[in-house]
Amino acid sequence: MALRPDRSNDPAARKVALEEARQDVFLREVDDAVRQDQMAIAARRYGKIALAVIVLGLAGLGGYLFWQSQQHAKAEAETVELTLAMDRLEANQPEAALEKAKPLTSSQFAGVRVPAQLLEAGIAQGQGDAVKAAKLYGAIAADEDAAQPMRDLATLRLVLLQYDTMKPEDVIARLKPMAEPGHAFFPAAAELVAMAYVEQGKENLAGPLFAEIARDKTAPDGMRARARQIAGLMGTDAIDDVKEVVEQIERNSAARQAAMQQAAQQAGQ
Incomplete structure (x- = not known):
């Protein structure tokens, strides 16, 4: 294999290499200068626009945070007023409760507006x-x-308010989604649906539904006892635990006796 000749001592070769190096440095400097000029031109041309966008963005963010803070404070204040309205109602002061709740019935916050409307509706119903x-x-x-x-x-x-004027099928249509075990309003909704079934002559549907109410431990004892009796009359066994039923009867009896004693004491006064 032939060896490449050593040109490290060749003056002509060194001159060529130095010239190439100078050209390279010059081109890099020119490129950097062009880039700087371009950036300067862009800054002069778009700098004000970019600054305006940044300022507007910051202003918008600041405005949103301020608005959010104001909304939060307003919601807190309205929640306090709603609590005061409920306190008045619990103290048997419906007019004072309504005075507090009425301005809240048009609140922009559904979490305040809807309870206030329910309170107003309940007061109207009570009156x-x-x-x-x-x-x-x-x-x-x-x-x-x-x-x-x-x-x-x-x-x-x-539906409770208008039950007597509603058709059974309308009651069922409105409340059937709630008349399912596990729903928050199952006992009350299921009782109304079962009563509507009875009015339709569908005891085969009413009996099992009354039995479900009787088994629902979230339902009041009085409702469970009533549902158990009606289910039995319709030929549906609603007793799963005899001991539990006996305890329930005893609780109901004790509650009735306490209520009778309280009524007698009030009559004596």
């Missing part, structure tokens, strides 16, 4: 204004911004 109460319950039930449990509660109260 015998069934038309106003029904209108309010219907509006809540149709409010898509309201939480589903609130809409279900309004629907249940509306």
Whole structure:
């Protein structure tokens, strides 16, 4: 194999190499200068626009944070007012409760507005204004911004209010989604649906539903006892635990005796 000649001592070769190096350095300097000029031109041309965009962005962010803070403070203040309204109602001061709740019924916050509307509807119902109460319950039930449990509660109260004037099939259609074990309003909704089945002559559907109510430990003892009796009359066995039934009867008996004693004491005063 032939060896490449050593040109490290060749003056002509060294001159060529030095010239190439100078050209390379010069081209790099020119390239850097061009880039700097381009950046300067871009800064002069677009700098104000970019600065304006940044300022507007910061202003928008600041405005949003301020608005969010204001909304949070407003929601807290309205929640306090709603709590005070409920306190007035618990103290048997419906007019004072309504005075507190009325401004909240148009709140932009559904978590405040809907409970205030339910409170107003309940007061109207308690005062015998069934038309106003029904209108309010219907509006809540149709409010898509309201939480589903609130809409279900309004629907249940509306059916309770209008049950005597409703067709059985309408009662069933409105409440059947709630008349399922595990639903928050199952006992009350299921009882109304079962009663509607009875009115339709469908005891084969009413009996098992009453039995389910009797087995539901979230239902009040009085409702469970009533449902058990009705289910039995319809030929449906609703007793799974005899001991539990006996204990329930004893609790109901004790509650009745306490209520009778309290009534007697009040009569004596």
